[in-house]
Amino acid sequence: MQIMEIFSSKLPVGENLVIKKSRFEPLAKHDGSKRISIVSGIHGDELEGQYVTYLLASWLKANPNAIRGIIDIYPGVNALGIDSITRGFPLYEVDLNRVFPGGEDEFLPGQLVHALALDVKGSDIAIDIHSSNIFLREIPQIRINKEFSNATLPLAKELNCDFIWIHDAVTVLEATFSHTLNTLGTKTLVVEMGVGMRLTKEYGFQLLTGILNLMKKEGIIETDEAFEVREPFSSEVGDVFYLNSPTSGLFVPALSHCDIIKQDDKIGDIVNPLTGEIIETLFAPHDGILFTLREYPVVYEGSLIARIFGGSDEKN
Amino acid sequence: MKKIEIFKLTSLNREPLLVEGYLFEGSDPEAPSVAIVGAMEGKTILPLYSASKLIDFLKNSISDSKKILGNILIIPSINHYALNINERFWPLDKTNLNMMFPGYDKGETTQRIAKKVFDAIEGYTHGIILETREDLSTCMPYVKEFKSGFEDLEDAKKFGLKIIHYKALRPTDTVSLQYNWQLWGTKAHSIVCPGETELNENSDEIFESLVNYLNKNNIIKHKFLSAYESAIITSEDIEIIKTPKSGIFIPTKKIGTQVIEDEIIGKVLHSLEGKVIHKIIAPCNGVITCSYKNALILENAVAFRIIKNS
Ligand SMILES: [Zn+2]
Numbered sequence: 206m207q208i209m210e211i212f213s214s215k216l217p218v219g220e221n222l223v224i225k226k227s228r229f230e231p232l233a234k235h236d237g238s239k240r241i242s243i244v245s246g247i248h249g250d251e252l253e254g255q256y257v258t259y260l261l262a263s264w265l266k267a268n269p270n271a272i273r274g275i276i277d278i279y280p281g282v283n284a285l286g287i288d289s290i291t292r293g294f295p296l297y298e299v300d301l302n303r304v305f306p307g308g309e310d311e312f313l314p315g316q317l318v319h320a321l322a323l324d325v326k327g328s329d330i331a332i333d334i335h336s337s338n339i340f341l342r343e344i345p346q347i348r349i350n351k352e353f354s355n356a357t358l359p360l361a362k363e364l365n366c367d368f369i370w371i372h373d374a375v376t377v378l379e380a381t382f383s384h385t386l387n388t389l390g391t392k393t394l395v396v397e398m399g400v401g402m403r404l405t406k407e408y409g410f411q412l413l414t415g416i417l418n419l420m421k422k423e424g425i426i427e428t429d430e431a432f433e434v435r436e437p438f439s440s441e442v443g444d445v446f447y448l449n450s451p452t453s454g455l456f457v458p459a460l461s462h463c464d465i466i467k468q469d470d471k472i473g474d475i476v477n478p479l480t481g482e483i484i485e486t487l488f489a490p491h492d493g494i495l496f497t498l499r500e501y502p503v504v505y506e507g508s509l510i511a512r513i514f515g516g517s518d519e520k521n
Numbered sequence: 522m523k524k525i526e527i528f529k530l531t532s533l534n535r536e537p538l539l540v541e542g543y544l545f546e547g548s549d550p551e552a553p554s555v556a557i558v559g560a561m562e563g564k565t566i567l568p569l570y571s572a573s574k575l576i577d578f579l580k581n582s583i584s585d586s587k588k589i590l591g592n593i594l595i596i597p598s599i600n601h602y603a604l605n606i607n608e609r610f611w612p613l614d615k616t617n618l619n620m621m622f623p624g625y626d627k628g629e630t631t632q633r634i635a636k637k638v639f640d641a642i643e644g645y646t647h648g649i650i651l652e653t654r655e656d657l658s659t660c661m662p663y664v665k666e667f668k669s670g671f672e673d674l675e676d677a678k679k680f681g682l683k684i685i686h687y688k689a690l691r692p693t694d695t696v697s698l699q700y701n702w703q704l705w706g707t708k709a710h711s712i713v714c715p716g717e718t719e720l721n722e723n724s725d726e727i728f729e730s731l732v733n734y735l736n737k738n739n740i741i742k743h744k745f746l747s748a749y750e751s752a753i754i755t756s757e758d759i760e761i762i763k764t765p766k767s768g769i770f771i772p773t774k775k776i777g778t779q780v781i782e783d784e785i786i787g788k789v790l791h792s793l794e795g796k797v798i799h800k801i802i803a804p805c806n807g808v809i810t811c812s813y814k815n816a817l818i819l820e821n822a823v824a825f826r827i828i829k830n831s
Pocket of ligand 1: 336
């Protein structure tokens with residue numbers, strides 16, 4: 206394993222901002238071997254990906270003979286943000302996943318993402334691991350832009366996630382890592398799982414299994430170890446139902462994340478801590494799987510409370 | 522003048538956020554109308570100050586209300602919650618209201634706010650958005666006009682600001698108020714305000730440009746100060762001067778100054794040892810339009826922008 210610096214900038218007072226990757230390569234060169242890049246921490250308040258890259262790096266260290274391709278691991282893209290609990294890039298308050306592809310002549314966040322994009326470019330596959338944000342808890346899922354789904358959907362199915370969400374192309378998302386790398390010819394998948402500022406160990410192991418399975422299928426590792434992966438449900442065969450808070454208050458959930466629920470099941474209450482009143486009780490808009498659930502209790506009118514994936518209503 | 526409620530949002534512990542618009546009804550039904558959106562974010566003062574000063578001006582300085590010809594709606598702030606605690610964006614989830622347009626009434630909180638604002642300002646002939654610079658620089662106030670296919674540069678000249686920055690549309694600009702407002706048929710312009718947190722002797726320039734604009738568009742009739750003839754600037758006209766070193770930044774030339782090639786316009790000191798580690802030299806003749814705001818400057822940061830003399 207080699208540790209490499211992909212970007213460095215001298216900060217004003219006695220410190221360098223350095224973005225690092227670790228590279229795992231086969232002991233002997235293999236022709237035509239593939240390269241995969243695992244990226245996390247583009248958002249500084251998301252840590253689940255760092256746990257996955259830890260697990261992956263330790264697996265690779267323990268199994269050096271299994272390595273057939275190149276595995277690049279970029280655990281902490283927004284290094285300043287992660288170490289200061291800041292989602293965006295500190296100073297600029299900018300979302301790094303809205304400034305791709307960046308450029309050498311841009312502001313510091315743009316220079317950083319540019320360096321990342323250039324470094325990942327040329328990989329066959331990239332996986333960008335996110336963990337939602339501090340507000341919402343997500344089951345392990347892959348988000349796919351329809352525009353690139355032909356190339357990326359088959360890979361997504363290998364990743365041992367529970368849900369694959371294929372969304373329409375939106376112009377504003379062209380400024381993301383995944384859109385940039387997909388455009389550059391790297392098959393790039395976005396994982397969302399868990400919640401901001403926390404680690405969910407079981408999800409970490411679940412995604413590790415998926416990544417190892419994908420790497421084995423792609424010939425990037427060769428091992429006798431068998432990786433059993435679950436069959437994800439996909440937004441192709443159903444709809445996503447949103448539940449936003451109708452009012453502001455304190456949200457108290459009534460069920461646990463990931464439950465299978467029926468329409469009109471109680472999801473939780475919005476309460477008033479001053480008066481002891483329940484302001485509003487929230488019910489499921491549809492049968493299905495509660496794949497997103499509010500984690501942060503303070504809500505305003507409009508705050509997302511839950512997302513449910515349910516079968517399509519059209520019966521034919 | 523009457524106050525109209527744009528939206529009201531309750532909060533767990535804070536007083537409700539009540540956002541109001543100030544509507545001045547014009548005397549001439551044929552006259553064009555204008556809506557002005559002030560502060561969408563906190564931490565800076567000029568969007569709020571300029572909008573509220575205009576409200577006072579229309580109320581108290583125009584003696585004859587018949588001289589207000591077209592309808593004028595001014596929403597001085599849509600983000601009191603951020604302004605009051607010196608946050609920049611929406612205080613709970615830190616989303617940028619100016620990336621939520623045209624809004625969505627069933628969506629997240631800031632999408633809902635954007636939708637209510639958009640409903641209130643839709644249909645006006647002209648639209649003005651008072652924005653704050655998004656980087657760590659400060660500048661002369663200027664009109665920002667996207668190359669969106671809907672822009673009206675002649676109309677943008679009516680502010681009489683020195684510069685109109687005519688720039689390419691980025692993917693993230695497609696969710697801005699300017700773009701969406703134009704898409705729905707309003708001649709919308711953004712004035713980019715320097716990110717000041719204090720007022721000084723130049724602080725009325727934006728307010729004055731608003732009055733110029735209303736005059737030139739026959740929305741009000743009021744003899745006023747003369748204005749500049751705006752220059753339309755694209756990225757080719759701008760020389761970017763970066764500093765190769767980080768440290769303590771001392772600009773020695775002010776924004777708005779004419780500088781000559783090879784002149785020293787700033788320096789960078791070693792932040793721990795104080796010695797000069799870099800001198801910033803003007804690469805061309807021109808006017809400094811923008812300079813880095815923070816005293817601690819990053820490596821490779823844009824220290825100055827100069828519009829080249831041509
Ligand atoms: Zn994220």
